[in-house]
Amino acid sequence: MKKTMKKAAALLLASSMLVGFTACGGSGSSDNGDTIKIGVNYELSGDVATYGQSCTKGVEMAINEVNKAGGINGKQVEIVKIDNKSDNNEAMSAATKLASKEGVSVMIGPATSGAFKATISAANQYKVPAITCSGTSDDITVNSDGSVQEYIYRLCYTDTLQGNKMADFATKKLNAKSAIVLADTSNDYSNGLAKAFEAQFKKNGGKVISTETFTAQDKDFAPVLTKIKDKKADMIYLPGYYTECSLIIKQARDLGIDLPILGGDGYDSPTMLETAGKDALKNVYFTNHYAVDDESEVVQNFVKAYKEQNNDENPGAFETLGYDAGKLACDAIERAGSTDPQKVSEALAATKDFKAVTGTLSIDEKHNPVKETVVLEFKDGKALFNTKL
Known part of the structure; x- marks a missing residue:
């Protein structure tokens, strides 16, 4: 009888632990861990891999800088990276895994509008904010009825x-x-x-x-x-x-x-x-989104740092956008004072005058950035600054 009661108690305890774990599984919060997790969902292979690879390089550069400076609130930032293979279904699966199982506070990527839109349902379902740094399709941050996607944010301009x-x-x-x-x-x-x-x-x-x-x-x-x-x-x-x-x-x-x-x-x-x-x-x-020969201090400081790490190679727009996304994600977590995805999302929505390399920006009521647009012109094989609009 005692043996049966002990077994039942053990089963009850295991069941309650399982329920607790399941309830927290979609939160994405990493408050109890040793690191702060940021999910990266990019096209690292496939037809448009150059976009995803470039964005990821920028994100990694930003996170490395944050970690070298002491991290966020004393914790180091960990990137949880998944290759979506330039496939929308893979992008959706990656977002679901990041949001429901990996304990990330925020997700960055994919690079293209179509792939990013495939991840929106996962972000909303698990209430984990997602940032696109290069998805320009108008309907990314708003629904067909004009309502705003609560957990979706953009730092590039719209189509x-x-x-x-x-x-x-x-x-x-x-x-x-x-x-x-x-x-x-x-x-x-x-x-x-x-x-x-x-x-x-x-x-x-x-x-x-x-x-x-x-x-x-x-x-x-x-x-x-x-x-x-x-x-x-x-x-x-x-x-x-x-x-x-x-x-x-x-x-x-x-x-x-x-x-x-x-x-x-x-x-x-x-x-x-x-x-x-x-x-x-x-x-x-x-x-x-930016010009490498823009003479502004924030641009030139970034270009110098990037070139020092990449054999004197100039950063393209996607590396720069990825860098800005990484910095914005960390900034939001720091301002939130928490790794809880809901609080991070609220901090993203409240972003004002964030000094990004691609232009100082504020997030508007539709979760889009307010900033300038650059026009580049090819000269002798180089894409150079022409004007800002």
């Missing part, structure tokens, strides 16, 4: 803002009165930029004489470029990722199309130069 700014650049800086829009039908990023650009360009008095399309992973763009060559326009707006845009630009120049080509931050990759070549990139402009 609408980016498209609007480039339309302003085209009409006001390049004096373009007519344009051809060539967009990738297969992804939200390209379509969002194209839609915003076209609307603002028309609002500015410009005329879009043709809207053409291509599809991701295409290699031969001669048919659509031949159609474009026969049309008279002042410029081409080509939003998309470097993987296709570098090929399109090269093939366009080979066909004798020498019009100015404008694009978005998806151009920010060494592959653009490697594939297109510096001659093809003449008269090519794109919106971006």
